[in-house]
Amino acid sequence: MRKDPTRLAQLRRLLILDSSPERAFDDITRLLATAFEVPITIVNLLDEDRDWFKACIGLPHTESPAATSFCEAFFAGTDDVIVAEDTATDARFSSHPLVTGAPHIRFYAAARLALDGHTLGTLCAYDMAPHTVSVEQLDTLRTLAAAAVDAIRRRPLAAATA
Helix, strand or coil, rough: CCCHHHCCCCCCHHHCCCCCCCCHHHHHHHHHHHHHCCCCCEEEEEEEEEEEEEEEEEEEEEEEEHCCCCCHHCCCCCCCCEEEEEHHHHCCCCCCCCHHCCCCCEEEEEEEEECEEEEEEEEEECCCCCCCHHHHHHHHHHHHHHHHHHHHHHHHHHHCCC
């Protein structure tokens, strides 16, 4: 599903990959980091070979290879939200190289960013310690993911009128 040509064409039409930082996305990651009390939050866009970070808190990188993507789990299922309170005991992630080795990720929560039925990316939270997630935090994750999708939708309109 990551290499689906229709999904990739839609992602490319948005002209968002490798674009400059934008406050809306930076604000979303900042709010998610606060709500989940985690050191790493990312708005990812998933192309065929990588997770590109439109906004990121807590990592010095701007992308990661698809081969080490936690977000790959969204292509394997239909859930719009995935939470692994302890990745070391979660069958989906327990053998992941970033769980078994440095930086030893122990918590992952993410929401699918979908447009017109296609997964474009995810809004993710990570930590090196397990977390219990509250109903309020899940609501916040969903709300912020909806805001990220809305910001993605508005981008072409803003670019066309600028």
